[in-house]
Amino acid sequence: MRNPPLYCLIASSLAGLLLLLGALAAQGPGAAAVASQGGARSPSPDPGLADTASFLHPGFLDPDCDPDLLPPWSAIRCRFARFLEGRRLFDDEHFGGNGRTCETCHSGRDGTIDPDEVALRLWLDPDDELFTHDGLDDFTSGTSRLEAHATILVRRELPPWVQLTHDPAATSVVLARGVPSTVNTPALDPALMYDLRDHTLEGQALGAIEGHALNTVPPTELELELIAEFQQTGRRFFSSEALRRFARGGPAPRLPLGRTASEQRGREFFVDAPWDPPSKKGLCAFCHSGPMLNTANEFVELPTGAPPGFRAFDIGVSTRNVLNNPVVSYDVTDFCGTTLTVESSDPGIMLTGPYDILPELVALLPPEQFCILHRAFFVNMHKTPQLWGVADTAPYFHDNSAKTLEEVLEQYNFMFESNVGFPITDSNVELTEQDIEDIVAFLRLL
Numbered sequence: 009m010r011n012p013p014l015y016c017l018i019a020s021s022l023a024g025l026l027l028l029l030g031a032l033a034a035q036g037p038g039a040a041a042v043a044s045q046g047g048a049r050s051p052s053p054d055p056g057l058a059d060t061a062s063f064l065h066p067g068f069l070d071p072d073c074d075p076d077l078l079p080p081w082s083a084i085r086c087r088f089a090r091f092l093e094g095r096r097l098f099d100d101e102h103f104g105g106n107g108r109t110c111e112t113c114h115s116g117r118d119g120t121i122d123p124d125e126v127a128l129r130l131w132l133d134p135d136d137e138l139f140t141h142d143g144l145d146d147f148t149s150g151t152s153r154l155e156a157h158a159t160i161l162v163r164r165e166l167p168p169w170v171q172l173t174h175d176p177a178a179t180s181v182v183l184a185r186g187v188p189s190t191v192n193t194p195a196l197d198p199a200l201m202y203d204l205r206d207h208t209l210e211g212q213a214l215g216a217i218e219g220h221a222l223n224t225v226p227p228t229e230l231e232l233e234l235i236a237e238f239q240q241t242g243r244r245f246f247s248s249e250a251l252r253r254f255a256r257g258g259p260a261p262r263l264p265l266g267r268t269a270s271e272q273r274g275r276e277f278f279v280d281a282p283w284d285p286p287s288k289k290g291l292c293a294f295c296h297s298g299p300m301l302n303t304a305n306e307f308v309e310l311p312t313g314a315p316p317g318f319r320a321f322d323i324g325v326s327t328r329n330v331l332n333n334p335v336v337s338y339d340v341t342d343f344c345g346t347t348l349t350v351e352s353s354d355p356g357i358m359l360t361g362p363y364d365i366l367p368e369l370v371a372l373l374p375p376e377q378f379c380i381l382h383r384a385f386f387v388n389m390h391k392t393p394q395l396w397g398v399a400d401t402a403p404y405f406h407d408n409s410a411k412t413l414e415e416v417l418e419q420y421n422f423m424f425e426s427n428v429g430f431p432i433t434d435s436n437v438e439l440t441e442q443d444i445e446d447i448v449a450f451l452r453l454l
């Protein structure tokens with residue numbers, strides 16, 4: 009029998025040395041520093057995985073470590089341990105609930121679901137966890153709504169100052185909403201949910217675990233932190249390396265220049281420019297400006313009356329109600345006690361409370377106690393979403409009513425034509441077929 013070649017021996021002794029070094033580092037001063045920070049360490053929820061991980065990555069602790077307190081080599085292992093556990097929590101952890109994980113709805117590379125994916129999943133496995141609870145037509149049976157529109161039922165508690173006109177005793181209302189993509193948003197947008205009701209990823213994840221997964225085991229603070237961290241670092245949560253670099257403090261992404269004449273014309277709609285009808289330059293940038301294309305720019309005030317920097321608008325989606333979702337009548341009382349009645353298929357930030365959204369945004373509004381803007385004024389306003397990678401994350405809008413980018417633009421023509429939404433409507437703007445083709449060509453570059 010031949011002796012093993014020399015490089016095998018070297019390789020195996022190197023591996024042994026690494027294991028030894030790793031084991032030593034695990035006991036090292038950094039690890040001790042973390043342990044002495046206090047903070048009860050939660051037992052690793054999946055000992056099997058933890059064992060494999062520590063075997064493969066010597067010195068791997070449980071993910072309850074702080075890379076900033078560790079020497080560089082241990083910090084790398086700590087980050088990796090946190091990443092692996094975050095991924096496991098996002099993709100596989102049920103928290104003793106109905107079998108759903110975050111990945112059930114924020115699936116694949118696009119971080120959302122669409123009717124084609126729903127059809128495929130139903131065909132492959134009718135017992136897929138998507139088809140349960142708030143995925144069903146009425147929480148108990150039926151998959152027709154999911155199949156047609158890929159929407160989920162969202163129950164919103166009514167704030168004390170809102171009553172349903174026809175059912176004053178009701179304490180909540182159910183709305184059918186799309187699954188917003190988890191691409192780019194977790195790391196780069198602090199305003200969460202279509203109605204801006206969540207301000208932190210941890211709070212949002214807790215809500216999802218309770219609301220969608222009907223958990224019986226409460227997640228620990230560390231677990232919520234790891235889910236948040238995973239969504240802010242994993243590749244699948246970015247539409248490009250440029251966006252990922254931006255999230256890490258790199259340069260802000262810039263509008264692509266466009267190669268074809270059509271793309272370049274489409275770009276003009278996203279350039280910050282003053283309102284100068286009949287020119288349509290800057291029309292989309294009024295609301296889709298800034299590095300993430302989701303803040304109102306300094307020129308928005310004139311055509312819309314909205315404060316620059318604001319992040320929620322009524323573009324007529326709830327009013328047009330293409331999908332015929334139930335329209336509900338709300339009696340809304342403002343801070344000074346005046347009650348107004350509004351009807352809507354999804355009132356958006358009104359139910360969150362315009363003064364309970366992200367504090368940076370509240371700061372743009374006149375103080376609540378002056379009652380200059382009635383709470384009902386905010387009916388049908390939804391979050392302005394970021395647009396990077398948007399060509400890959402159909403369907404669009406809070407109700408998934410636009411299945412394609414062309415349908416998105418038809419919505420804007422509805423907004424301009426009808427007197428719904430913002431006063432932009434008064435200026436006879438209309439997107440021509442050529443405009444639509446150009447804008448879609450440009451959106452595909454993002």
Ligand code: HEC
Pocket residue numbers: 098108109110111112113114142143160162185186187188189190193194199200201202203212213214216217220221235
């Ligand atoms: C049953 C499907 C479903 C599951 C499971 C689910 N989500 Fe969601 N997610 C949604 C829907 C629907 C919304 C939008 C709800 C709204 O705005 O009212 C949403 C919103 C979000 C948002 C905000 C995105 C934005 O653009 O503001 C994030 C982040 C998110 N989910 C992460 C998670 C995480 C993390 C988990 C697991 C802990 C999870 N989701 C589980 C359906 C789901």
Ligand code: HEC
Pocket residue numbers: 202277291292293294295296312320321322323325326390391392393394395398401403404405406407416420430447
């Ligand atoms: C008055 C503000 C405003 C203007 C002007 C505006 N948008 Fe929007 N945009 C929004 C809001 C708010 C939403 C979300 C609406 C909803 O969910 O119901 C949105 C949603 C979108 C979406 C869907 C994204 C997704 O992930 O669902 C696209 C695409 C889009 N806008 C493109 C455009 C283009 C192109 C223009 C110019 C023709 C434009 N917008 C002009 C406020 C605006």
